Amino acid sequence: MIDSKIPDGPLADKWNTYKAKAKLVNPANRKKLTIIVVGTGLAGSSCAASLAEQGYNIQSFCFQDSPRRAHSVAAQGGVNAVKNYKNDGDSVYRMFYDTIKGGDFRSREANVYRLAECSASLIDQSVAQGVPFAREYGGYLNNRSFGGVQVSRTFYARGQTGQQLLLGAYQSLLRQVNTGKVTMHTRHEMLELVLVDGKAKGIIARNLETGAIERHVADAVVLATGGYGKVYYLSTLAMGCNSSALWRAHKKGAYMAGVSWIQFHPTCLPQHGANQSKLTLMSESLRNDGRIWVPKKAGDDRLPNSIPEEERDYYLERKYPAFGNLAPRDISSRAAKERIDSGHGAGPMKNAVYLDFSDAIAAQGKKTIEAKYSNLFAMYEKINGIDAYKEPMLISPAAHFTMGGLWVDYELMTTIPGLFALGEANFADHGANRLGANSLLQACVDGYFIAPYTIPNYLSGELKATKISTDHPAFAEAENSVREQLNRFLQSKGTLSTDYFHKTIGRLLYEKCGLSRSKQNLEEAIVAIKTLKASFEKDLLITGDDTLNSELEKAGRVADYIELAELMCYDALQREESCGAHFREEYQSNEGEAVRNDADYCYVSAWEWKGLTNPPELHKEPLVFENVELAVRSYK
């Protein structure tokens, strides 16, 4: 049994109890300790800055050319926090409950409560850093309602909330670079975790600019490397987002949990061709005024404006009259996929649904719609060349956020002592489905407010440990395995590029382990993945050398994706219920709604790596709900 180390006591007191009892490190000793932080997104930057402020030495790594590029930058909508500025009945408990329910009762009560509890401080922290959150004319902070909750608790900075929060964290990070407490390693990719006596003590990183393989030693390692939705190739993620840091830690013994729980965002731009690399996300706020429909007749080739009203199927309004076009993400996405699969898809590739603003424009006037969404309409026109004031937008669901990740305990430590996972890289807070505007929150809270307590608690025990240098045999061994893999890629004499394999695994996963899954599909997928893995070994073609080489970088990431994809399928196959983003076709009601099985599956699936040829081993962490009643999510 794995121990989640949740403190005893009433839910509301757990975090305070933990903080009161957590061990500290004497300021004079902090400068003797080094922490490696991989990733400079919200979680990584905030954690690195906070720990550096305390006096620890930080080695910070990112694969981009600057820490400010991390993909947190792309989050549009906002960040949730319990401030109750609107006086509309918000409270820590209510936010806790919304998040637990939104996650379809597959997350830990204690973690989620802590997330809600720390949320208010995050807004204070960000404002102090100079994040220009939207304000009312009186000068006080403004909120909006987001993602199907009944209170206004979302703080936002136009459609660039992620960017503004990240710049705040990035500036705090660089402030610590200035003090000398943080050493930045940009264009560096972590390729291996180094364990000494079972504890995380360093990493092997590759300097992407020169190709040099470097050893870095530390007293603890933090992975804040984001999500792996890019495994589907077509996703809302950045091209460089990858699972390699997580996966390599997993192969060294860290468990992965909730691996197949991937959120598909319902309002993205559809694929238009085989060479497409990215599905751009359009803010969900569009659903406040846009009506979603498809033609009633399958395979209807008419232009949208020439399809009369009575031949349109407003399927969300039809199926979910209470929430209509604002139904939660997983439900909207699945409904869209169902319509598309049944042949009602719109657009040149018949892979989209319409998001129609004509009624809203008629009712509110074009000016009002412009004031709300002009930047989004402009972006739509930029990408598709279509004026959405005149013609409905084409949208489709796309892989967006990974609820799953490295299994962590209450302290955000993985099953490897000294290895911590923060932000989207861990599995902890969102259960089987994430609520809108909770991802920025989780990343920030992990980095600013949780890790700064839990990591010192671990480090206090490491002070007396013997200091390790990079000459330790464990480093040599890790470096060798990295070099071996890189050489294998460079020497492969096949005919297919890394992108080919990435696109293939992505398509396979989307079809078999995407918005909906079935036993048969998943079993087929596992077989197909094994075949693809074999093909990757012999058919890969990499040009260039071992210096700067983007193809070589991609090869390592794709190799990890293929293995990860297999685990995703095992995870989805084993969980014989539908919950949140995980929809098993066998487990649905007569009306096509997800059916959860709390009796048999109310646990976290934590998977252990058992080697290349063996299936992974499942460990169960039971989820105990003492403060909420397990209810059926209904949006009818």
Place this chain on the structure above:
Amino acid sequence: MKSTTLKNKIIIAGTGLFLCFFLVIHLLGNLQLFLPEDQAREQFNWYSKLLSGNVFIKIISWVLYLSLISHALYAIIVTIKNNTASKQNYHYDKRNFASAWNSRNMGILGTILLLFLIIHFKDFWYVYKFTNLPIDAAGNKDLYEVVVQSYSQLWYVIIYEISFVALGFHLLHGFFSASRTLGLYHPKYVKAIKIFGWGYTLIITGGFMAIPLYIYLK
């Protein structure tokens, strides 16, 4: 403080604005040339004497020379820095699309003005200060005669007119650029300054251009 570039820019802006101010005074003085000939001769020569005799004016003129020299000198220093910052050229360059021609070529315009000033100083300032000129009825050196003689030659008028066009473009960008360098950032006043800058440039340039033409055509 170690930083230099922005300080150099402040010097260029400050001296530039002082020169702008001087141009107004200079033009006002020169407007006397539009008077009927006899009156103009007497007035203008008296005015010239006034400018060269007064201690207060003398101090101002030294400031003026210093401004001219430092304006040019610091412009050269900044240009060298700028050239070091952008050594490599684009093989295909359409960046010009994004900005006005004169704003990119203040150096060339400035060089034209410098050459002009050499001629201008030599023919009037030097002649007035260091040569023996005939005396007018009031007993002042007859600079008016020198002016009339000079502007009766077509080629000389052409050189002046070309230089004034360069001056116009230089002023148009220079005046507004200086206001920015000195930190005028409020949108409302920025607009006012832009309008004022246009007006100023048109009046100064138009005024200076009219004088040689008026005398030549008379």
Place this chain on the structure above:
Amino acid sequence: MKLYLKIWRQLNATSKGEMVDYEIDGVTEHMSFLEMLDLLNESLIQLKERVIEFDHDCREGICGQCGVMINGRAHGPLKQTTTCQLHMRSFKDGDTIYIEPFRATAFPVVRDLKINRTSFDSIITAGGYIGASTGQAPEANSIPISYETVEASFDAAACIGCGACVATCKNSSAALFVGAKITHLALLPQGKIEASKRVLTMVDQMDKEGFGACSNTEACEVECPQGISVLSIAKMNYEYNKALIMKK
């Protein structure tokens, strides 16, 4: 459509680069500019040649990592558009396209179209922040900030740090980038406390990194993907001059 590409190839910062000709067929108008480069790279791989290295990440115009000169203009022909958001419908069959890296002494070429923009980070490191450590913050609403102020601050804060301003500037000046950060922070009450020190250190660092001076040609605003106003440069100058005068 078929296109003729002339692309800058350079092995590393010290080697001499050159323009190399490529032909590419099968480009569709819906492709983004970077997808067109992906397609070209795919064909180079099949020819067993080294791919063209270019910077990119989010491909939705916000990370600021992409950015090349396209036909002599930073991020190509469209206004307020990053390279990744430029689509091939802006070109037509048979066009010749020149693709070069953003050039500036402070942005040395890493390889091909990849450049090193660490100089931007160094300027922020020198002082582009508010010195608020974690856990010190007062209640957020205890500092009311007017709607107009925060919107103006956001306008400047929207900078994505791509470097198009530097690339398009005849002097390779970073004034717009630095001005945007100065403006973002100096407008906010929280940022005013360190405003003098911030502007002096940042401008100093900007000089040290080897950027040129601002000639107020305003080209940067035209090419900025976020449309950041050149008035933020004036605001920087204002803050700088004020700091010089008030300095003890």
